[in-house]
Amino acid sequence: MTAHASPAVLDVADLTVRFRTPTGLLTAVDQLSFSVSAGETLAIVGESGCGKSVTAMALLRLLRSPPAEIGGRHVLFEGQDLLRLRERALRNIRGNRIAMIFQDPLSALNPVLTVGDQIIETLKRHTGLRGAAAHRRAVELLDLVRIPEPARRASDYPHRFSGGMRQRAMIAIALAASPAVLIADEPTTALDVTVQAQILKLLNSLQRELGMALILISHDLGVVAETADRVLVMYAGRKVEERSVLDLFAGPLHPYTRALMRARPRPEELREFLDEIPGIVPSLADLPPGCAFAPRCSVAYEACSATRPALLPSGDGGAVACIRAPLAAGGVVA
Amino acid sequence: MSNVLEINDLVVSYRTARGHLTAVDGISLHLAPGETLGLVGESGCGKSSLGKAIVQLVEPSAGSIRVEGHDLSTRSRAERRALRPKIQMVFQDPMGALDPRQQAGTILETPLKLHGLRDAAARRARVATLMEQVGLRPEFIDRLPHEFSGGQRQRLGIARALALNPSVIVCDEPVSALDVSLQAQVLNLLRRVQQAQKVSYLFISHDLSVVEHIADRVAIMYLGKIVEVAPRSALWRTPAHPYTRALIEALPRTDPARHRIADKQVIGGDLPSPYNPPAGCRLHTRCPLAFARCAVEEPKLATIGDGHSVACHLHDAAVAKAA
Numbered sequence: 001m002t003a004h005a006s007p008a009v010l011d012v013a014d015l016t017v018r019f020r021t022p023t024g025l026l027t028a029v030d031q032l033s034f035s036v037s038a039g040e041t042l043a044i045v046g047e048s049g050c051g052k053s054v055t056a057m058a059l060l061r062l063l064r065s066p067p068a069e070i071g072g073r074h075v076l077f078e079g080q081d082l083l084r085l086r087e088r089a090l091r092n093i094r095g096n097r098i099a100m101i102f103q104d105p106l107s108a109l110n111p112v113l114t115v116g117d118q119i120i121e122t123l124k125r126h127t128g129l130r131g132a133a134a135h136r137r138a139v140e141l142l143d144l145v146r147i148p149e150p151a152r153r154a155s156d157y158p159h160r161f162s163g164g165m166r167q168r169a170m171i172a173i174a175l176a177a178s179p180a181v182l183i184a185d186e187p188t189t190a191l192d193v194t195v196q197a198q199i200l201k202l203l204n205s206l207q208r209e210l211g212m213a214l215i216l217i218s219h220d221l222g223v224v225a226e227t228a229d230r231v232l233v234m235y236a237g238r239k240v241e242e243r244s245v246l247d248l249f250a251g252p253l254h255p256y257t258r259a260l261m262r263a264r265p266r267p268e269e270l271r272e273f274l275d276e277i278p279g280i281v282p283s284l285a286d287l288p289p290g291c292a293f294a295p296r297c298s299v300a301y302e303a304c305s306a307t308r309p310a311l312l313p314s315g316d317g318g319a320v321a322c323i324r325a326p327l328a329a330g331g332v333v334a
Numbered sequence: 335m336s337n338v339l340e341i342n343d344l345v346v347s348y349r350t351a352r353g354h355l356t357a358v359d360g361i362s363l364h365l366a367p368g369e370t371l372g373l374v375g376e377s378g379c380g381k382s383s384l385g386k387a388i389v390q391l392v393e394p395s396a397g398s399i400r401v402e403g404h405d406l407s408t409r410s411r412a413e414r415r416a417l418r419p420k421i422q423m424v425f426q427d428p429m430g431a432l433d434p435r436q437q438a439g440t441i442l443e444t445p446l447k448l449h450g451l452r453d454a455a456a457r458r459a460r461v462a463t464l465m466e467q468v469g470l471r472p473e474f475i476d477r478l479p480h481e482f483s484g485g486q487r488q489r490l491g492i493a494r495a496l497a498l499n500p501s502v503i504v505c506d507e508p509v510s511a512l513d514v515s516l517q518a519q520v521l522n523l524l525r526r527v528q529q530a531q532k533v534s535y536l537f538i539s540h541d542l543s544v545v546e547h548i549a550d551r552v553a554i555m556y557l558g559k560i561v562e563v564a565p566r567s568a569l570w571r572t573p574a575h576p577y578t579r580a581l582i583e584a585l586p587r588t589d590p591a592r593h594r595i596a597d598k599q600v601i602g603g604d605l606p607s608p609y610n611p612p613a614g615c616r617l618h619t620r621c622p623l624a625f626a627r628c629a630v631e632e633p634k635l636a637t638i639g640d641g642h643s644v645a646c647h648l649h650d651a652a653v654a655k656a657a
């Protein structure tokens with residue numbers, strides 16, 4: 001089975017983001033390639049600082065430059081290369097064809113506008129809708145994201161909404177212009193577990209209904225396992241593994257992916273001690289040569305620090321960047 | 335041996351601009367020596383308020399807290415102060431809990447000084463032991479909190495909590511701000527410390543999988559009330575309260591062949607306002623099994639098995655049988 005059954009709506013090739021900082025140039029995203037198809041959920045997972053949010057922002061060129069320098073082969077979307085598109089043309093894509101939602105809905109909502117008016121504003125900006133038609137559509141959207149009594153709640157200000165309802169409102173705004181791609185950056189990290197499940201279920205069903213491509217960014221392997229079709233694991237700005245969700249969790253190939261899974265407490269399988277990953281994530285300004293995971297990897301040997309491991313096909317439609325991956329895989333799958 | 339901590343009918347309330355709020359509403363719990371009790375519940379249910387009352391950071395409005403048999407409410411201020419070293423706290427945000435201008439060594443030495451360890455050499459030796467115990471290298475002694483990584487700062491917070499040989503440590507979301515890899519390091523450290531010196535933990539978290547890992551027993555809290563308490567395996571295998579079941583169902587699992595979000599039974603609604611909690615059973619506005627009685631009568635916590643109690647009208651029958 002290949003991982004890309006249908007053609008990609010968004011195709012990213014060798015995306016690289018560098019920051020010019022007082023202490024030097026750091027590479028936050030390093031030659032990252034991926035694509036996502038309509039109706040598909042691609043999850044990007046990794047620990048804090050691995051470059052997930054910078055990747056999302058770079059796709060829509062939302063990073064301030066300087067200090068950011070965005071480069072790469074291309075970011076293809078609907079026949080256009082977003083890396084080379086003029087700012088004005090890009091503005092028609094942002095929030096319209098490609099929408100984004102973030103971790104903290106309150107800071108993304110305008111506190112002095114009603115939720116309904118904020119949706120109407122988006123509708124005005126990105127669709128032809130005005131007046132009563134826009135209002136009707138705003139209420140429909142609130143209903144779509146399962147906000148009870150949507151007509152009444154449309155005239156509420158954001159502070160009257162609970163955390164979960166605010167995130168629903170953000171989703172409604174993101175969906176206002178019927179985007180082809182929705183990027184959700186840790187959309188449930190600030191929410192309680194029962195509300196998180198509600199929001200993920202909502203995103204999942206909306207995505208199926210609307211045939212959107214969803215890029216879900218998360219640090220939580222559990223969220224990823226339950227929601228994604230395909231998973232991209234990042235470490236220190238690089239893709240270290242990409243597999244279908246079933247393949248990844250049945251047999252992770254990269255030692256970092258494996259270590260992440262074993263460090264996590266699992267109530268189904270109680271252990272006295274969790275498997276620690278020694279050390280901490282390396283500083284991007286000061287990455288080790290060769291494999292960035294080498295200083296923490298339990299199966300590293302000299303060759304790992306000599307050259308950067310190439311991303312190679314894993315034989316099941318996925319890819320992995322580890323010179324010992326085939327060996328390591330034998331050990332895990334067996 | 336008797337319990338190191340006993341809480342009876344504890345109430346913590348706040349007066350705010352919006353009115354009167356009862357964050358902890360008549361909670362009873364106990365903690366045996368060397369035991370870990372996990373306290374799980376969603377944001378705002380009152381976990382930290384309970385923890386802060388135990389370490390005397392907030393004054394309870396009613397109820398009692400007994401530390402090694404001494405009832406805090408009947409003691410003088412000086413006696414309460416003398417009991418303080420027995421119960422320490424580790425916070426979610428180690429940065430906020432540590433003085434940013436103090437070096438690690440000073441942070442660890444201060445409680446020793448305050449509580450009467452006069453010999454400077456002995457203090458230095460104790461600081462060195464503490465740092466070693468939590469896995470901080472001796473040369474880190476001069477570092478300021480911001481010069482540590484998040485995981486290292488949490489180690490420092492744990493070392494400070496251990497300084498005075500407490501019998502109980504209230505761990506309030508100690509790993510919630512940490513990545514999985516650091517979370518594993520800190521959870522393992524807490525377990526090693528407990529094995530070495532029999533300290534008891536009240537481990538507060540919103541993450542049931544972390545609590546199932548670390549705790550011997552688990553208490554589930556909803557809007558200021560304990561709704562279920564059970565040994566950790568019973569809680570996981572035979573959860574009795576609809577809210578506990580909802581939490582377990584909502585927990586993200588790493589087994590996509592069996593658990594997908596589309597198939598989950600997700601409990602609806604949000605946490606009601608604590609200023610105006612629902613009458614009767616507080617879950618009745620969200621509970622899929624609620625019936626008429628739930629809206630009018632509050633269920634009491636009743637025993638349904640060995641160390642297993644639940645507060646839900648559905649279990650009256652079970653309780654009657656057990657009695």
Ligand SMILES: Nc1ncnc2c1ncn2[C@@H]1O[C@H](COP(=O)(O)OP(=O)(O)OP(=O)(O)O)[C@@H](O)[C@H]1O
Binds near residue numbers: 019028051054055284
């Ligand atoms: N404006 C900036 N200047 C310099 N460095 C930056 C800037 N923005 C981000 N970085 C760095 O880029 C790296 C990647 O950051 P990013 O926010 O993408 O991480 P993340 O994977 O989203 O982490 P988290 O899970 O904490 O959200 C980090 O090391 C971060 O410090």
Ligand SMILES: Nc1ncnc2c1ncn2[C@@H]1O[C@H](COP(=O)(O)OP(=O)(O)OP(=O)(O)O)[C@@H](O)[C@H]1O
Binds near residue numbers: 383
């Ligand atoms: N000092 C205070 N003054 C007024 N209200 C307070 C105070 N501290 C907490 N509260 C309120 O009491 C309730 C319980 O808060 P508490 O911090 O104990 O909850 P929690 O379970 O620890 O939540 P979280 O998971 O978000 O940390 C909340 O509604 C909170 O807003």
Ligand code: SF4
Binds near residue numbers: 298
């Ligand atoms: S390349 Fe070497 S160091 Fe890197 S993950 Fe593979 S075995 Fe470990």
Ligand code: SF4
Binds near residue numbers: 619645
């Ligand atoms: S008492 Fe009623 S509302 Fe409360 S948990 Fe039990 S069934 Fe649900």
Ligand SMILES: [Mg+2]
Binds near residue numbers: 052053054185
């Ligand atoms: Mg981020």
Ligand SMILES: [Mg+2]
Binds near residue numbers: 382383506
């Ligand atoms: Mg709290």
